[in-house]
Amino acid sequence: PEGRVLLVGAGPGDPDLLTLKALRALQSADVILYDNLVTEGVLELARREARRVAVGKVGHGPSVSQADINELMVSLAREGRTVVRLKSGDPAIFGRANEEMAACRAAGVPFAIVPGITAAQGAASALGLSLTDRDFAQRLQFVTGHSRKGELPESINWSAIADPAATTIIYMPRHTLRRFAARALESGLAGTTPALAIAAATRPDEVHVAAAIADLPDRVEDLPAALPVLVVIGEAVRGVREAAATRAAEVDAPA
Amino acid sequence: PEGRVLLVGAGPGDPDLLTLKALRALQSADVILYDNLVTEGVLELARREARRVAVGKVGHGPSVSQADINELMVSLAREGRTVVRLKSGDPAIFGRANEEMAACRAAGVPFAIVPGITAAQGAASALGLSLTDRDFAQRLQFVTGHSRKGELPESINWSAIADPAATTIIYMPRHTLRRFAARALESGLAGTTPALAIAAATRPDEVHVAAAIADLPDRVEDLPAALPVLVVIGEAVRGVREAAATRAAEVDAPA
Numbered sequence: 001p002e003g004r005v006l007l008v009g010a011g012p013g014d015p016d017l018l019t020l021k022a023l024r025a026l027q028s029a030d031v032i033l034y035d036n037l038v039t040e041g042v043l044e045l046a047r048r049e050a051r052r053v054a055v056g057k058v059g060h061g062p063s064v065s066q067a068d069i070n071e072l073m074v075s076l077a078r079e080g081r082t083v084v085r086l087k088s089g090d091p092a093i094f095g096r097a098n099e100e101m102a103a104c105r106a107a108g109v110p111f112a113i114v115p116g117i118t119a120a121q122g123a124a125s126a127l128g129l130s131l132t133d134r135d136f137a138q139r140l141q142f143v144t145g146h147s148r149k150g151e152l153p154e155s156i157n158w159s160a161i162a163d164p165a166a167t168t169i170i171y172m173p174r175h176t177l178r179r180f181a182a183r184a185l186e187s188g189l190a191g192t193t194p195a196l197a198i199a200a201a202t203r204p205d206e207v208h209v210a211a212a213i214a215d216l217p218d219r220v221e222d223l224p225a226a227l228p229v230l231v232v233i234g235e236a237v238r239g240v241r242e243a244a245a246t247r248a249a250e251v252d253a254p255a
Numbered sequence: 256p257e258g259r260v261l262l263v264g265a266g267p268g269d270p271d272l273l274t275l276k277a278l279r280a281l282q283s284a285d286v287i288l289y290d291n292l293v294t295e296g297v298l299e300l301a302r303r304e305a306r307r308v309a310v311g312k313v314g315h316g317p318s319v320s321q322a323d324i325n326e327l328m329v330s331l332a333r334e335g336r337t338v339v340r341l342k343s344g345d346p347a348i349f350g351r352a353n354e355e356m357a358a359c360r361a362a363g364v365p366f367a368i369v370p371g372i373t374a375a376q377g378a379a380s381a382l383g384l385s386l387t388d389r390d391f392a393q394r395l396q397f398v399t400g401h402s403r404k405g406e407l408p409e410s411i412n413w414s415a416i417a418d419p420a421a422t423t424i425i426y427m428p429r430h431t432l433r434r435f436a437a438r439a440l441e442s443g444l445a446g447t448t449p450a451l452a453i454a455a456a457t458r459p460d461e462v463h464v465a466a467a468i469a470d471l472p473d474r475v476e477d478l479p480a481a482l483p484v485l486v487v488i489g490e491a492v493r494g495v496r497e498a499a500a501t502r503a504a505e506v507d508a509p510a
Contacts (some may be wrong), residue, residue, distance in 0.1 A: 002443045007350070014276070016275045016276040016279070017275070017276055017370065018274065018275055019266070019271065019272050019273060019275075019372060020270070020273055020274075020275065020278065021271040021272055023275065024271070032298070041418065052380075057349075062501065088377075090376055091385070092376060092384065092385045092386045093386055093395060094380035094387050095387075097384075098386035099389075111383070112380070112383065113380040113383055113384075113486040114380060115272065115372050115377065115379065116376075117274060117370050119285035121345055121348070121370040121371075121373070124368065125347065125369060126354065127345065127365070128348045128355070128368055128397045129352075129353075130346070130351075130352035131348055132347070132348055132349050132350075133353045133398075134351065134354075134402075134403055138399065138408055138410055138411070139396055139397070139398050139415065140348060140396065140397040140398075140484065141394055141395065141396040141397075141415070142395040143394050144387075144395065146284065147389075150440065155420050156393070156394070157394060157414070157416065157420070159412070159414045160394065160396070160412060160414065160421070161502065163415060164411045165410050166412070166415070178439075189317070192341060194382045
């Protein structure tokens with residue numbers, strides 16, 4: 001049979017947030033190359049016979065180099081395997097999909113993307129909040145706090161970040177949040193702008209802190225160091241505590 | 256039993272892009288209040304006994320007013336029903352979730368959000384492209400082309416839109432794209448910036464056009480008028496045609 005590569009989004013953590021298509025891909029896989037942020041509950045949904053290979057670690061670049069991942073992925077597909085490249089969130093959003101698709105293209109290996117719920121969407125659902133609002137959150141933007149070198153990216157458009165009518169999501173913010181917040185404030189963002197940091201959104205160990213953006217860098221240190229963190233800034237997160245208090249028990253509760 | 260409201264993301268169109276949690280919500284529903292962009296294939300996955308009520312029409316504001324939707328939703332939940340408010344894409348992204356959650360809060364009705372794959376993610380997977388890139392697409396932003404009055408929103412931050420290192424997604428762009436593109440170009444976006452418009456992404460009738468942003472407004476007129484359209488602007492969409500040519504046949508093909 002012809003091999004192929006499926007770049008599959010594992011979603012934010014809760015296995016119930018997989019798409020039906022991702023579930024099908026996991027159940028058709030011969031080999032699964034997964035990042036360490038992918039949860040055990042998601043991996044348990046895969047075909048029992050599938051070989052599982054961990055290829056990434058949390059937040060500090062891959063433990064297996066990107067070149068090695070590409071080579072492994074392509075060589076397995078060339079042997080005729082269905083290779084699932086399983087990434088937390090959505091492969092198309094801060095998932096390095098371009099690098100892996102280029103490797104497939106260069107090798108003549110067919111590939112497809114299966115989207116996933118990205119961490120920001122997981123956080124919004126977990127906290128019961130909308131990321132946009134017709135009156136006060138009309139633009140939604142995603143940035144990474146983590147450049148190729150692990151530092152705050154040089155190219156951030158600070159005027160876009162300082163916009164009071166935007167909701168800003170920072171992926172992988174932990175090591176650079178203090179500098180990010182300082183630059184945003186220098187660029188005109190009000191220090192009182194509501195913000196929050198959420199760790200392990202949609203997972204059983206989920207925890208969050210809420211504070212004005214000026215105070216958030218201190219508060220983030222309260223979150224367990226091992227958990228993946230996301231920061232959300234903007235009017236959209238004002239009053240998150242009150243909202244959480246009236247959230248439905250859980251969709252999973254008996255109907 | 257206590258009633259409740261579940262704001263559920265139906266995803267971009269392909270029923271396989273529902274999450275497992277959304278499927279479970281549809282199968283626990285007593286009543287489903289759905290927008291017209293929700294596809295027949297998604298509705299078919301609902302519990303047979305569930306009452307289905309269409310409450311929205313395409314692109315020009317609801318045919319049932321937001322106040323009437325809120326009232327219907329809350330009164331059904333108060334009668335003890337499990338009410339699924341089913342929205343295309345993700346309720347937390349341009350889904351007016353805040354207005355409906357506020358109605359639930361005011362009425363003391365428990366609610367939860369079940370996220371969905373938003374149209375931009377559906378488009379990215381359908382076209383085999385990444386919305387971010389470590390080198391040339393470091394910020395991803397979603398805006399709407401459609402204000403409360405159906406016009407181009409007044410508050411758009413044009414400097415954020417003109418940033419050459421961003422990927423910009425415009426939701427509901429059809430009637431305002433010419434003006435949007437003109438303002439973006441005046442604000443410094445290069446007219447040669449790659450762009451595309453995709454209609455009915457992930458649905459069987461999906462079709463797209465690709466052009467430089469300066470030329471896209473003319474090309475969008477080639478898309479069937481009845482289909483929902485999304486515009487993507489930025490280096491991330493350069494060479495989409497080539498990418499599409501080597502896409503895997505389909506995840507749904509026999510394994």
